[in-house]
Amino acid sequence: MDYAIQQILNALSFGAEYALIALGLAIVFSIMGLVNFAHGEVIAFGGYSMVIVGTLLTRNPFLLMGAVLLACVLVSVLLERVAFRTVRKADLTTGLLTAFGVSIILQNLFLLLGSPRPIPATQFIFLDRTITLGAVQVSSLQIYETLATAVAIGFLLFFLRRTTLGLAMRAAALDFEMVRLCGLRANRVIATAFAVSGLLAGLACIFIMARRGSVLPHMGFDPVLTAFVACVIGGFGSLPGAVLGGFLLGAVEVAVLVLLPQSYGGLAQAVVFALVALILVWRPDGILSPAREKGDKV
Amino acid sequence: MNPSQRRGLLGSALLSLLILLIVGAYYLWGEAWQARILYATFVNLLVVVGLQVFMGNANLTSFSHAAFMGIAAYAAAICVTPVAMKAISLPDAPWGLNAFALSPWTSALIALGITGFLGLLTGLFIARLTGVGVTIVSIAILVIVHSIFLHRTDIFKGNQALFGIPKVLDLPQITALVILAIFGARWFRESRFGLQLRACADDEIGARAMGVNVYRTRLVAWVLGTMFFAVAGIAYAFFLGTISARPFYFNFVFLTVAMLILGGLRSVSGAVFGTLLISIGLETIRWLETGPEILGIQLPQMLGLSGLMLGVVIVGVMAFLPSGLMGNREIEDIIRPKRQETP
Numbered sequence: 122m123d124y125a126i127q128q129i130l131n132a133l134s135f136g137a138e139y140a141l142i143a144l145g146l147a148i149v150f151s152i153m154g155l156v157n158f159a160h161g162e163v164i165a166f167g168g169y170s171m172v173i174v175g176t177l178l179t180r181n182p183f184l185l186m187g188a189v190l191l192a193c194v195l196v197s198v199l200l201e202r203v204a205f206r207t208v209r210k211a212d213l214t215t216g217l218l219t220a221f222g223v224s225i226i227l228q229n230l231f232l233l234l235g236s237p238r239p240i241p242a243t244q245f246i247f248l249d250r251t252i253t254l255g256a257v258q259v260s261s262l263q264i265y266e267t268l269a270t271a272v273a274i275g276f277l278l279f280f281l282r283r284t285t286l287g288l289a290m291r292a293a294a295l296d297f298e299m300v301r302l303c304g305l306r307a308n309r310v311i312a313t314a315f316a317v318s319g320l321l322a323g324l325a326c327i328f329i330m331a332r333r334g335s336v337l338p339h340m341g342f343d344p345v346l347t348a349f350v351a352c353v354i355g356g357f358g359s360l361p362g363a364v365l366g367g368f369l370l371g372a373v374e375v376a377v378l379v380l381l382p383q384s385y386g387g388l389a390q391a392v393v394f395a396l397v398a399l400i401l402v403w404r405p406d407g408i409l410s411p412a413r414e415k416g417d418k419v
Numbered sequence: 420m421n422p423s424q425r426r427g428l429l430g431s432a433l434l435s436l437l438i439l440l441i442v443g444a445y446y447l448w449g450e451a452w453q454a455r456i457l458y459a460t461f462v463n464l465l466v467v468v469g470l471q472v473f474m475g476n477a478n479l480t481s482f483s484h485a486a487f488m489g490i491a492a493y494a495a496a497i498c499v500t501p502v503a504m505k506a507i508s509l510p511d512a513p514w515g516l517n518a519f520a521l522s523p524w525t526s527a528l529i530a531l532g533i534t535g536f537l538g539l540l541t542g543l544f545i546a547r548l549t550g551v552g553v554t555i556v557s558i559a560i561l562v563i564v565h566s567i568f569l570h571r572t573d574i575f576k577g578n579q580a581l582f583g584i585p586k587v588l589d590l591p592q593i594t595a596l597v598i599l600a601i602f603g604a605r606w607f608r609e610s611r612f613g614l615q616l617r618a619c620a621d622d623e624i625g626a627r628a629m630g631v632n633v634y635r636t637r638l639v640a641w642v643l644g645t646m647f648f649a650v651a652g653i654a655y656a657f658f659l660g661t662i663s664a665r666p667f668y669f670n671f672v673f674l675t676v677a678m679l680i681l682g683g684l685r686s687v688s689g690a691v692f693g694t695l696l697i698s699i700g701l702e703t704i705r706w707l708e709t710g711p712e713i714l715g716i717q718l719p720q721m722l723g724l725s726g727l728m729l730g731v732v733i734v735g736v737m738a739f740l741p742s743g744l745m746g747n748r749e750i751e752d753i754i755r756p757k758r759q760e761t762p
Contacts, residue, residue, distance in 0.1 A: 156551060207738040213550055214480045215737050218680060222733030225673055225726055232723030338723075342669075346558070353555050391566035394559035401552050402544050 123256045128375055134263035136371025137270035138328060140364045142348035143355070144277065145321035147363035150352070151294035152314045153209055158220040158349070159200055161341025162227035163319055167193040167326030168336035169235060172242045182244045189330075190323035197319025198312055209311070224342070231338035239335035248331040266328050273324060274364060277317070281360075286313055347390075350397045427609040430751040434605075434691050435598040441695075442594050454590055460698040461593045462655050467678045467690045468597075468604045469647020473640045475684040476613050478620035479549070482672045483541070483557035486564035487645045489667030491534040491652030493568070493575055496584045496662055498526035504583030511573050523587040527653050531646065538645030539638075546637040549623070561672065568664035580661040587657040596654060600647060605687045605749075612639050617685075670726075677729045681736050683743020688750040693743065697732065704728050 142160065149157045170192035175185055200223060208219045249262040281287040286309075293300045293310050301307050329344065330336070351370045355362025373396060377389045420428075445457055466484055474481055498521045500508065505517035521529070541560055545553055568575045575581065607613045615636045618626040627633055656662050674697070682693025704725045736743060 156554075204734055204738070208741075211737070211741055214478065215741050217480060217551070217554060218676065219734055219737040221673065221676075222730045222737065224730070226730030226734065229723035229726035229730060233727065237723075346562070350555070350559075353551075357551060388566055388570050391563040391570075394562045398544060398556045398559040401556055402547060 126257050127259070128379055130257075130259050130263050130267075132372040132375040133368070134260075134266045134371070135374055136368035137267045138325060138344065138367075139348050139351045139370050140367025141270050141273065141321050141325040141328075142344055143351040143363035143367045144274070144360060145318040145325070146345070146348055146352050147355075147357070147360050148277075148290075148314050148321075149318050150357055151360065152290060152297070153205075153216075153311055154213060155205060155208075155216040156213070156220060156349070156357075157205075157318070158217070158345065159204075159223040159227060160318065160322055160348075161339075161343075161345035162224050162231075163193050163197050163200070163322040164326045164329065164341035164344070165231060165336065165338065166196045166227065167323050168242065168330055168340060169231060169240075171244070171326075171330060172240050172336055175242055175244050180244060182247065185244055186327055189326055190320060193323030193326060194316050194319040197315045197322065201312060201315040205315075206308075228338045228342070235336075235338065237338065239337050241335045242330060243334045245327060245331035246334050248328075262328065262331055269324060269328070273321065277360070280317070286310070290314060347393070350394065354397060354400055421609075424606075424609045426749070426751050427605045428602075430688060430749045431602045431605040433750045433754070434601045434688060437691070438594060438597055438601070442590065445590075456698075456702060458590060458593055458658055460694065461590075461597050462651050462658075463675060463678065463698065464597050464691065464694045465593075465600050465647055465651035465654065466675050467682075467694045468600045468687060469644045469651065470675060470679050471684060471687055471690040472604050472607055472647060473637075473644035474679065475686070475690070476608060476616040476620065476640055477637055478684075479553040479637075480676075481545070481553055481557040481644075482669075482676070483560040483564075484644070484648045484675065485667045485669075485671045486561045487534050487538060487648040488652035488655065488671075489564060489568060489662075489664065490537060491530040491649035492656040492662050492667070493581070493652075494533045495526045495530035495653040496581055496656040497574070498529050499523050499585060499587070499657070500583050501585070508576070508581055508583050509574070513573060523585070523657065527657075530653050531649050534645055534649035534652070535642060538642045538649075542638045542641035542645075545641055546634050561668070565664060565668050568667070575664060578663055578665055580663045582661040584656055584660050584662070586660055588654055589658070593654055593658070596650060600650070601687060601691065604647070604690070607640070607643060608687060612636050616640050673729060673733075677733050680743055681732055683745035683747075685742065685747050686745045686749045688748070689743050689745035692745065696744075697729075700728060700732075701725055 142164075145160055146157055149155055149160075167189045171185055171189050174188040174192075178188075179185060204219060204223045205216070208216050211219075248265055249260055252259055252261050252264070279287075281291055289300055289305045289310050290313060292303075293314075297307070297310075300310065325344070329340070333340070347370060348367065351366035352363050353366070354369060355364070355366030370393065374389060374393055377392045381388065381392070442457070445453060449457070466488060470481075470484055473479070497505075497509070497512075498519075501520050502517065505512070505520070509517045541556075545556055548556060569577045571577075572579070608617075615626065615631045618629070618631060619633050619636060623633060678693040678697045679690055680693070681697060682689030682691065684690070708724045
């Protein structure tokens with residue numbers, strides 16, 4: 122029983138991390154149809170800015186968290202301005218390849234200006250303590266992570282449902298031209314989407330840093346690849362789909378780790394990706410949306 | 420043969436001439452160490468031309484080519500390596516994999532067969548999907564194959580090198596393969612399937628209404644593409660003598676995709692030009708990366724510069740030249756422009 126609770130908590134915290142990153146991908150995709158592979162490098166940028174601010178300005182972890190969030194938001198908005206604005210009207214493949222290009226550029230910039238070896242940044246490690254709840258031992262980080270994701274989703278819901286800009290963003294996901302005709306600035310709506318996406322990346326960055334305690338140029342790539350899969354499972358561009366996909370993927374990953382014998386641990390990622398491929402063949406548009414006939418009006 | 424197929428033959432012949440000129444220049448003025456670079460460029464060229472077959476004609480982005488190349492390279496390497504060598508390099512391989520050795524031709528055929536079968540199997544899934552779906556499933560294939568390479572260290576040695584593969588191919592043979600590949604890809608582009616596939620890329624519903632079997636066309640292109648990757652993988656293993664799992668992953672994928680989109684994915688000539696341009700650029704940058712001395716100034720060592728350039732090329736081409744250098748044109752369209760057809 123305790124073991125089961127332990128694993129469920131594991132699944133929840135894995136899922137929370139994927140959901141956070143997947144939400145960041147989905148919110149951009151829903152509005153401008155861009156698969157933002159550079160999201161992982163926004164996370165890595167958060168890590169590097171933490172190293173810089175942490176050594177130069179302040180060692181106070183809470184101020185540092187603010188700095189990481191701010192850095193991620195700024196770089197995300199900057200990327201939109203510099204790189205993604207030019208491909209806004211282009212088709213999906215162009216956007217995808219551009220995002221890959223941006224991701225490669227940033228990774229190599231980190232390599233060039235930083236170091237190919239991990240740089241330690243341990244200020245957030247204090248979040249990760251072992252707590253004993255009854256008979257179950259849990260990591261405090263897992264609880265924080267699950268709670269923070271829940272709060273972030275709550276705020277996002279509030280923002281999307283109760284503010285004008287949020288309403289504009291929901292409308293933009295349906296029909297961007299119409300939103301512009303109603304007198305809202307396209308640039309502002311898209312910049313907000315990237316800002317929110319950057320904020321979510323910053324949040325994910327804090328938890329990733331608390332777990333790893335060091336930064337690497339390509340540290341964002343694998344989490345984003347998995348989150349990308351989460352988005353796909355849930356239905357690309359759908360925010361509830363991203364959250365559902367994230368938690369589902371966390372559960373699958375923990376289940377694979379528990380069910381497969383220890384020696385097969387290296388194949389966990391392979392099993393997850395195989396499942397995704399099968400889901401896509403069954404439901405090309407994700408679990409939440411049934412397969413459509415080509416040419417149907419949406 | 421219809422006019423566009425005749426033009427295709429002309430175009431392939433021109434591209435082959437270019438390849439032969441490069442090889443000739445190497446034999447006349449090149450130094451020995453450049454043979455390796457030229458060979459690597461030609462392996463990349465095989466991959467990029469193969470990518471053009473599916474990505475270019477169907478206008479779908481796929482990232483799994485490195486996986487198929489790896490499968491073929493490993494299959495050929497395991498078949499061809501002598502038993503005495505395998506006793507050292509693969510001491511605990513299962514199923515008697517280290518107890519036999521075949522001739523290079525048989526090994527290559529077996530590798531082609533295995534890769535083709537896997538290509539067909541994955542193609543059955545890929546051909547049903549469109550848009551991002553194809554990209555994601557191809558990434559899934561790449562990740563799955565890579566995890567298996569890393570996991571089964573008893574067969575594939577993971578990140579360590581599988582060594583002792585005899586050197587079977589050299590520059591003349593790969594030149595012949597590249598020329599064959601160029602003719603093959605161009606023939607496919609102008610064939611019935613290629614035309615149908617390009618029609619689907621432009622308007623899938625329209626093509627279907629005209630009686631095109633979208634599913635079958637995509638499947639044919641996908642499997643044909645994997646055969647190109649298989650040939651590239653075999654050529655890679657048969658020249659280098661050692662292989663490991665690391666080169667068959669995302670970095671190589673990005674490199675080849677950058678080559679394809681720089682030249683323009685819709686034409687075979689674009690694939691060839693993109694590969695040659697990026698290879699030349701990369702060699703220059705690799706030299707800069709090591710921190711050489713130019714005009715008496717010692718430049719610092721700069722790791723990551725080549726990757727940076729690849730990224731800049733991808734973003735730059737996508738932003739300013741979305742259809743690449745060549746766009747929809749082939750080499751013969753530049754030399755002898757198409758006459759405007761009167762309706």
